[in-house]
Amino acid sequence: MTYEKFQYSKEWKILKELSKGQGLQELKQAQVDASLNRKINWFLYGGASGVITLIKEIYGDEALKKFYQFLDYFISNPDTLGHYYHSDKIKADTKTIADSTQGLNFGEYLEDLKRELVEGDKQKGRG
Known part of the structure; x- marks a missing residue:
């Protein structure tokens, strides 16, 4: 049996490229974009927007x-008295996502997000 003419599936070709270090930049980019999306999604649905809504309604x-x-004001002069203090995680996330x-x-990005939110609501039967 000779191994001269392997026929790799699409998935195996991608894994082979990744094993050689090829394509890692795209993978990192996708993960960071997902991280930004997760943080914004948390802000919208994880409580922060709920607090803003309470302030407005009350x-x-x-x-x-x-x-x-x-x-x-609170975020305008970080890491000083009376302002927001960065955690080590936020410092690392800020650099990674900014880069x-x-x-x-x-x-x-926000306009695309608005469209996604409307579509999501339509799929859930809202409105």
Whole structure:
């Protein structure tokens, strides 16, 4: 039996390339993009948006504007008294995501996210 003409499946070809270090950049990019998406998804559904909604529903639009101003103040001068302090994980995530999403148009990203949210709601029968 000779092994001169192996016919690899598509999956095995990808694994072979990865074993040689080829294609890892794309894999890393996909993981980082997913990480950003997970963080934004957590913000929208994991509680932060719920708190913002409570402020708006209980205290109104003007109070919500004041809260946004306070939030801007809180993150404006990180790692100083009275402001947000970065954890080691956030520092590492910030660098990794910033490096991998260079050139990302965040406005377009948000517009795409709006469309995805509408489609998701339609699929769930909302609205």
